[in-house]
Amino acid sequence: MASHPLAWEIAQASGLCAVAICLILCMLAVRPRGNAAASFALRAHEKLGWLALGAAALHVGLLLAVDQRVVEHVKLTAPRYEYAGILALLTLLFLTVPAGAAVRRRLWAQHRGFQAGHVAAACLLVVAMAIHVLTTDRYVHGPAQAVVYTVLSGIVLLALLRQRTRRGPTQTPARFTEGLVFGRYSRLVLTIVLSSLAALAALLPSGAARALREPFVRRNQPMLLHFPHHKHWAVDCFQCHHNFEDATGNGTCISCHRSARADLRMGVEARFHELCLGCHCDPPAIATAHGPVTGCDSCHAQPSPSDALPLSN
Numbered sequence: 001m002a003s004h005p006l007a008w009e010i011a012q013a014s015g016l017c018a019v020a021i022c023l024i025l026c027m028l029a030v031r032p033r034g035n036a037a038a039s040f041a042l043r044a045h046e047k048l049g050w051l052a053l054g055a056a057a058l059h060v061g062l063l064l065a066v067d068q069r070v071v072e073h074v075k076l077t078a079p080r081y082e083y084a085g086i087l088a089l090l091t092l093l094f095l096t097v098p099a100g101a102a103v104r105r106r107l108w109a110q111h112r113g114f115q116a117g118h119v120a121a122a123c124l125l126v127v128a129m130a131i132h133v134l135t136t137d138r139y140v141h142g143p144a145q146a147v148v149y150t151v152l153s154g155i156v157l158l159a160l161l162r163q164r165t166r167r168g169p170t171q172t173p174a175r176f177t178e179g180l181v182f183g184r185y186s187r188l189v190l191t192i193v194l195s196s197l198a199a200l201a202a203l204l205p206s207g208a209a210r211a212l213r214e215p216f217v218r219r220n221q222p223m224l225l226h227f228p229h230h231k232h233w234a235v236d237c238f239q240c241h242h243n244f245e246d247a248t249g250n251g252t253c254i255s256c257h258r259s260a261r262a263d264l265r266m267g268v269e270a271r272f273h274e275l276c277l278g279c280h281c282d283p284p285a286i287a288t289a290h291g292p293v294t295g296c297d298s299c300h301a302q303p304s305p306s307d308a309l310p311l312s313n
Helices: 005-027 042-066 068-074 080-099 101-107 111-136 142-159 183-201 206-212 253-257 268-280
Strands: none
Touching: 005 042, 005 111, 005 142, 042 068, 042 080, 068 080, 080 101, 080 111, 080 206, 111 142, 111 183, 111 206, 142 183
């Protein structure tokens, strides 16, 4: 277990809160001018934005503070889904800080331009969060939950296509884009939303998560990995060690997954993390006695004296 399991769980809960707030903000229509009786107040929207940014910052900062191995996920050798998480944080920062009236007027001469830029960044945020959430497998487990989260994200993207408020009898727009609030940017915004929907759909195949767990830059040396085998005697070895089942029984996981074999499309880091998530986040019935992993230090640590037991071949 991690040295600070409670802090680890608080950090994960704050990340979940940040995701939830961001999705809610995208769904709420904001009308800073005119009759706002049926709309969300602009000031409340801004406060929620800052709350989401604070929760995301707490998620990252607390993880870095309580688990020394988390720093590996902000390096160039981090898996791809962590890049998506970093991108989501930077996008949220862009959506929050320049949205203030003083900064906004300097960056955007027209309000329509600000609206279009804000919505485009929100689309990027929704897709980046989906990549991060679905691939980490922390909050969403199994194909069914992944589909539900993806559909929810798609609904959020469609909700960003705000329609103009019509007063009195007006002629129906000849095209859908003419009815949007973005003016001359309507086609661009619609294209971005549809492209984001396509990106969400591309996350559903099982191979997508495996590819996103691979790093862009592979590390030269594997990280120290400690696995106390004697504490897992009640677990069927076939759950993990397929080489015993296929009658080879030779070598180690790392020797195979760091080799140049063409049939091994997943690197050792991605394979190990998938194995840990599969057993600890969604454990088989035979492994219910083993608790969830609460930090990178749970596995990437020096073995304790009590774990230093000889293993027979």
